[in-house]
Amino acid sequence: MTSATGSGSAPRRRVSRRMRLSITIGVTLALIAGGYTAAVALAPLPAPEVALDVPETEEFTVGGEAVQAIVAAELQPSAVGWQHGGDEVWANDEVPRPIASISKLATVLVTLEQQPLEPGADGAIHVWSAADAALQAEFIARDGVAFPIPIGTEVTQRQMLTLALLPSANDFAAAYANSVFGDNATFVAAVDDWASRNGLESLSLVEPTGMDEGNVATAADVLRLGRLALANPTVAELTRTPVAELPWGIGTVENTNALLTRLPGMLGLKTGRSSVAGYNLVAAQESDVLGRPIVKLAVTLGRDSPEARIESTAGLLAGLDGLPQETLLVETDTQVGTATTVDGHEVPLRTTGAASTVLTPGETATRTVQLGDIGVGDAWQVAGRVTVDAPTGAAEIPVVTAAEIVEPDLWWRLTHPARVFGWA
Known part of the structure; x- marks a missing residue:
């Protein structure tokens, strides 16, 4: 009995162990699966x-081929561009040529850098000296533009600028430069430094007025000079002024730029003329293109007559109208x-x-x-x-x-x- 009972209980013990093992494995797997599921379900996903x-x-950008074609059609030195068109200038000639009274733009800008003048202000007082009068007599003898006034006359900075830029008075341009720099050598050195700093590599002045044919620049640099003049509020104000009244018996003086009264939106700038230079002009005009105000510039050098420079300049300005693009x-x-x-x-x-x-x-x-x-x-x-x-x-x-x-x-x-x- 004892032997039989003992032999019959052994199999039941083996089953219990298997069951416990199976349960353990099952529970373990369930825990693993549950943990995996939870981990997967709760893990933050990578962002898209x-x-x-x-x-x-x-x-x-807008290409410049059409612009170059406009200046290429001109037979004499010409240049065009826009005031806010970056550094781009289109020209048909790269030779520095006499610029005559366009020199006065450089003279005024260089001098204003040393002695600034706000728009509308009178500025410093200059007393007309014997040296000024002697230089004035020289200009008159050379058929230069001059407006004689008595020695001892007090002249404001604005009056000298007005006479230099509107009727292109040589005597007042020279007196203005000398009043700031003291002598011509110092003035010329200042111009060279200013031109170098402003990227006008071809601009060279030997005196302030343009009476000397040694005052030269390329058409492209004259246009860059015009941009600098427009950027100066005082110069821009004066060069677009058609007429002005001066004392000392001078009376009304007129701007030599005839385009001011012939075309709408004209902003000035400056004429020049000499026997060697011919008739020169740098001009600016504002127009509206698709709702954007745009300032165009044109330069004509070496024209044969006042009308020829006006006709060429007006034609260049008109040719630029259709070139800006939306x-x-x-x-x-x-x-x-x-x-x-x-x-x-x-x-x-x-x-x-x-x-x-x-x-x-x-x-x-x-x-x-x-x-x-x-x-x-x-x-x-x-x-x-x-x-x-x-x-x-x-x-x-x-x-x-x-x-x-x-x-x-x-x-x-x-x-x-x-x-x-x-x-x-």
């Missing part, structure tokens, strides 16, 4: 990857990027507005696309911006998601652990 579909930065920089609802979610869905990133500008030849506008981080959310969440930098101003246009971004379901998480945990 954003990528540009367009260049990050793109430049827009340029579309950003279109509305344009895809500029793509967001790819962790489960492979692609969401377009699109612009919410448009931007355009008016460019003259030689100008540049820049468009830059910047994308940022995005996450789960509705469509139209901000995903970045397009920044536009143009001569007419800067602008920012938001970039948004064109579709909803949703998280993948639990099953996808369970079956893509490498993606969930960022292993792949």
Whole structure:
């Protein structure tokens, strides 16, 4: 009995051990599975990857071939450009030539740098000296423009500028330069330094008035000189003044630039004439192009008569009218990027507005696309911006998601652990 009972109990012990082992394994697996599921379910997913579909930065320009064709059609030295067209100048001649009284623009700008004058102000007082009178007599003997006044007369800085720039008085231009620099050598050295600093490589003055044919510059540098004059409020104010009244019996003086009263929007600048230089003119005109105010400049050198320089200059200015272009920089609802979610869905990133500008030849506008981080959310969440930098101003246009971004379901998480945990 004892033997039989003992032999019958052994199998039951083996089953219990297996069951306990199975339970242990099952519980362990359940715990592992539960932990895995919880870990997968709770793990933060990687943010969608954003990528540009367009260049990050793109430049827009207008070519200058049509501008060059305008000056190339002129038989004598000419140049054209725009006041805010960067450094671009289009010319048909690269030889420094006598510029005659256009020299006075450089004289005034160099002298104003040493002795500034606000628009409308009278400025410093200069007492007309015996040296001024002697130099005045020399100009009159050489058939130069002069307005004699008595020695001891008090002349304001503004009056000297007015006479130098409007009727192109040589005596007052020279007296103005000498009153600031003391002598001609110091003045010439100052001009050389100023020209070098302002990129006027061909400009060379040997005296302040233009009576000497050694005062030379290329047509392109004369245009650059005109830009600098327009940028100075006092010079710009005077050169666009048609007439002025002066004391000492001088009376009314007229601007030598006849275009001021012949064309709309004229802003001055300066004429020049001599037996060697011929008839010269640098002129500026403002016009409206597609809502943008634009200033055009033209230079004519060596013309045969006053009418020839007016005709050439007017023709060059008119030729520039149709060349600025409206340029579309950003279109509305344009895809500029793509967001790819962790489960492979692609969401377009699109612009919410448009931007355009008016460019003259030689100008540049820049468009830059910047994308940022995005996450789960509705469509139209901000995903970045397009920044536009143009001569007419800067602008920012938001970039948004064109579709909803949703998280993948639990099953996808369970079956893509490498993606969930960022292993792949």
